[in-house]
Amino acid sequence: MLTVVEVPQWQGSSSPTAPRLAEGAARLAAMLPAAGRHVRVETGATLAETAERVRRALPGDGFVVTVGGDCGVELEPVTAALRRHGDRLHVAWFDAHGDMNTPETSPSGAFHGMILRTLQGEGPADLLRSPTLRPGRIALAGTRALDPAEADHVRRTGIGGLDTIAPDAVVYVHVDLDVLDGITSVGYPEPGGLSADALVEAVAALAARHEIAGLGITEYAPAAPHDEEMLRRLVPELVRLCAASRPWQIERRAARAWPATHVEERGGWLLRHSPGLSRRRSNSALPLPGAAPSVPAAEAFYAARAVPTTVQVSPLEQLGELDALLAARGYASQAATLVLTATAQDVIAARPGGAGRVADRARWAELLEAVTGDTSGMETIDRIQPEAMLLARDTAGLALAVSEDGWTGLFCMATHPDHRRKGVARSVLGEAARWSWERGASRLYLQVEEDNLPARALYESQGFTLSHRYHYRLRA
Structure with missing residues (x-):
């Protein structure tokens, strides 16, 4: 705010x-x-x-x-x-x-x-x-x-x-x-x-x-x-x-923390494409700060790859004109998302005795399979350049933490259905905050879809507050 x-x-x-x-x-x-x-x-x-x-x-x-x-x-x-x-x-x-x-x-x-x-x-x-x-x-x-x-x-x-x-x-x-x-x-x-x-x-x-x-x-x-x-x-x-600088710096770190297969800057965009991966973040155009993004340039990039043009309108608070332009061109709005931030100290204080653990790298795919039933993100995780760690509470819940320049992003937050409402996510968050603090990264960020009210309530109870909003615009 x-x-x-x-x-x-x-x-x-x-x-x-x-x-x-x-x-x-x-x-x-x-x-x-x-x-x-x-x-x-x-x-x-x-x-x-x-x-x-x-x-x-x-x-x-x-x-x-x-x-x-x-x-x-x-x-x-x-x-x-x-x-x-x-x-x-x-x-x-x-x-x-x-x-x-x-x-x-x-x-x-x-x-x-x-x-x-x-x-x-x-x-x-x-x-x-x-x-x-x-x-x-x-x-x-x-x-x-x-x-x-x-x-x-x-x-x-x-x-x-x-x-x-x-x-x-x-x-x-x-x-x-x-x-x-x-x-x-x-x-x-x-x-x-x-x-x-x-x-x-x-x-x-x-x-x-x-x-x-x-x-x-x-x-x-x-x-x-x-x-x-x-x-x-x-x-x-x-x-x-x-x-707009802090939202952009968070988005810049998030783009490196969850890297697409192909990335280039062109026409006022950070253009991202990951063949075979359906996640929007890996296959969308992110406006560059201070630039006047060219919609035809983004459309040409994705047309050459035979995929729909998807734009991550972030931060939404700063890009009203672009959002209106895309809507007028027939782009549908999807996945309204909040980006929340917290200090590591506040999250640690909210859960001082968390039982999450740092996972051995060799077990990351196994843990993702056990908790989420999905290992499609491992190809992306293997490309991460900043320091990354999977924090897990056995096979009950996990989060991927990626630390860079004083910030740690939290991705893949998940709790196994059999272990929900047992404090698992809070334990994992607390361990991620301690891991981040030990590396000199005092601030945390994460994304949560706006209509996911239970997750929002959890994060807010752990000290997270709103940084900015974004959504995607998709042209079929």
Whole structure:
């Protein structure tokens, strides 16, 4: 679920136009999707009091967009992302300014010019947080106005640009609107910034490569109608790109965790085909992020293989136009599915004494046959490249766990009919969560068809919540 946290804090700014930031926060929030949850945080008597209120307002899961207000509103959202993702978190700081002064070096004494340094552990004592952000996990973008002490800190610590973000990083995106060239509705405009299109292109590239852990948009002090018009186009697009990143990163991992025989990227699609295998996931086109998928290109791919064109419309929340286009072309909707996620810690806590066991690889086919009566998936399982393990409770139930880059996908969840309602699935889930945690993968995902109410109730009782939806569109 998308949550918009509106923080009308202006007291951290030294600009003469700072009081306008409260109105700016409200206008930014109004530009965002109405389907999400909107939380407005009232400012406190001090910045520390406001920060504490923001901390309490942040949800435990889902995608959060924080709108300010001055850049100081990012203190708690970035810290929360650090606590969730640890050292894998990188921060992409789109800002004309470095925001890396200390109380001793700041020319103005304004906190919005210290926020990024404070996140590194050097700032006002009442605003320091733990854990701290390492300089090597910061990427500056569009920065062109550094104070001398900030420039020295950047040189000493080796802070770089977007190209320094590690391939497996989770990224928090901060956008101070003064990063834009020509905008006047900010406290300290600087010439030579990014165009709106260049900003969208940079964020789209990040969202295609990384899970975006959160997004902050700050420093809008409404002054010019043309700025408002531009932001009404820009802000929803930034949110769309960033909010879609986690579903896409899950789907990308799921595609590798359950690999098709033939896979290629073409025409805005990840095209998959597995001759002789009937599973939809192995024989469907998945839209690539940020692309405009060509339906004729997908149809040509599957026509060449003499099979019906099937599209996995995922995430459904982001692909309404594509879904409507396919429906208009006669594609029928099938298999409405929910993708659920949980932390390994929550699943372990829900079933601390699970009796599932890691199965010897030589027994996987035997166990699948005993529990499900179907071993057709073994051909696919044998092709899995990421680390995989079958967790089983004797021949009563099992799940296949596939771990990659901090996530573990759970597939083939099954309980033998003679052992249902005996806690078998919970035991297997608990063992899978422990196996995942031991490999440094703190998060789990799985798919469940929307009308499978008993399975949904089980997963929700173990700490799983909704990430996104998808369904398939099939043209006979």
